[in-house]
Amino acid sequence: MFDNILNGFASIFAVGPILGIIVGVVVGLVFGAIPGISGIMAIAIILPLTFYVDPIIGITMLLAVYKSSIYGGSISAILINTPGAAASFLTAMDGNPLAKSGKAGKALDLSLYSSVTGEMLATLVLIFVAAPISIISLQAGPIEKVFLLLFAFTVVGSLAGKSISRGLLSCCLGMIFAMVGLSTITGASRFTFGSLELMSGFTFTPMLIGVLVMPEVISTIRKRLTPHHEMALKKSPNPADNRISWREYRSLLPTIIKASGIGTFIGALPGLGSSTAAFISYGEAKRVSKTPEKFGKGSLEGIASAESANNAVCGSSMIPMLTLSIPGDDVAALLMGAFLIHGLTPGPMIFFDNAEVIYAIFAGFLLTDFFLLFIARSGFRLWIKVASLKRYFIFPCVTVFAFVGAFTANQNMNDVLMLILFTIFGYGMRLVGLNPAVFIIGFILTPFLEQNLDQSIAIVGTDYHLFFASPFSWVFTALAAFFVYSTIKMKKKEAAKLAALIGDGAK
């Protein structure tokens, strides 16, 4: 394994991958910092550009966009109280009061150092844990994989939707869309209605951009009358307010490490995501803090815990994707699509078939942290200026990039039509409470399910009881049932809390 890690570093220290990382960090920082544009939008727009480069360059660039966009979200959160990403909501709660009191530099510095520390710790866990887990998951045959995928569908569907039924419905819709075109098992054409264009199924990139990215543009169009917030970094005359000292950082280190641990654990579980990690670690930091009353009013511990937890999720969310082929959230689903486009099939075999590439990507993951630290630290003012661009400069460009991204996939105008149709579909899904990310996860995982199901049936023949002969089957069925049960309980609890709050408000 250590040989592989060293080889990975040898591959990443070349002009191409390093340039890719730098471009990725800059794009991610800018996109993350612009309110209304998320990291996922940046990744989806950059994705078509990576088709034409080596997988090591392409994937590390996408991962750099992902990591830096999460940090970028905290810039607008701190300066104008508008989180660029949902996970930065808690950073805004403590960072903005600090910015208002003239300590924006301190808040931005702390947010950067916490993000980078959280990311690095999670990446180290990813590097050292993923390969051993993959060896265990290699023991799983087609039957076990069927149960694993059913478990993934259930967990992601039930946790990510507004309600369990809507989450599962989104997943089922994604599954149906994945079955359009020629079946990879039987070669039959399904749901094509005689159209030759549908024979190869829906092209992934236009669908992805349409369902995940363009609805955000439409949301901005709807909110076009709300005033634009100008970001500005005011420097305090007291130098101590503009930076974080080593002493301050050292005193916050236990909080950062604990929050990174929570973030890493939550990120490794499918369906929970960075917001959950940030909320749990923030709550924990407040619980053990000597000054809990400061939380929400400019607490350094608050920023450190929220930022390190939500950034730690970046690394660990790759664990289920790379070891079990289960993307835990929307970004992981998107990255899984990118891996597949580059001819790398996420799953345990990736550590054997593409060891050089995967360890180079891991090395790139670590290197991204250094570049993020250096690039973000060197140009706060520049990033803030770029991120303050008016939306009528940004969104026309996003639309053109989306158009070109969709066209690039097959150099075909039909794909642009698909982009438009999926934009309407994706926005409609959001309006009725369906989850586009779960839809994409369903779309990506269905071919694997179908393949493994077919192999399983070939193995068991007519002895269907053999499906339940393996302990894996029982474990995953029990886990799926447990997740659904606990989600129902959690949602009921939340509803009761909300009802009590409304009741109190009415009184």
Place this chain on the structure above:
Amino acid sequence: MDRRKIDIAMTSIFVIASVIILTNDNLSQGGVQTDLGSMFLPRLVALCIIVISATIGIQSILQLSRGEALTSEDRINTEGFDGVWIYVGNFVLYWFAVPYVGFLVATPIAMMVIAILLGGRNWVPIISMSLITPFAVFYLCREFLRVFLPTWSL
């Protein structure tokens, strides 16, 4: 807009589509014979869609029949939809125009429409952006990605 009514319409469509998947044998053509067959998984998923859609639809019907008050979650805000239609219309026209007038002609117009829709009135920077971006994208796609965007064909 009442989301419960939308739910009923949406789930009805899903149920009808799923019933078609379950009953129509012409949705799959050709292919080799396997133990499961080509339509096993689509039909299994269709069955799941019927069950889940029924759960959502019936809940909404019950809420409407009981005359329950609209909560904030059940209300779909339609404010600003006029802009959405303009944006989508602009995108469709853009898609339609590109094969004929080419990427370099259609793109600046489409970009300017979106910028104006978003409230942009700084004409010089908007026009500059609308001209420079398509040229840059066209050149970069051609030279580096080997992607040839459509050109004037009239």
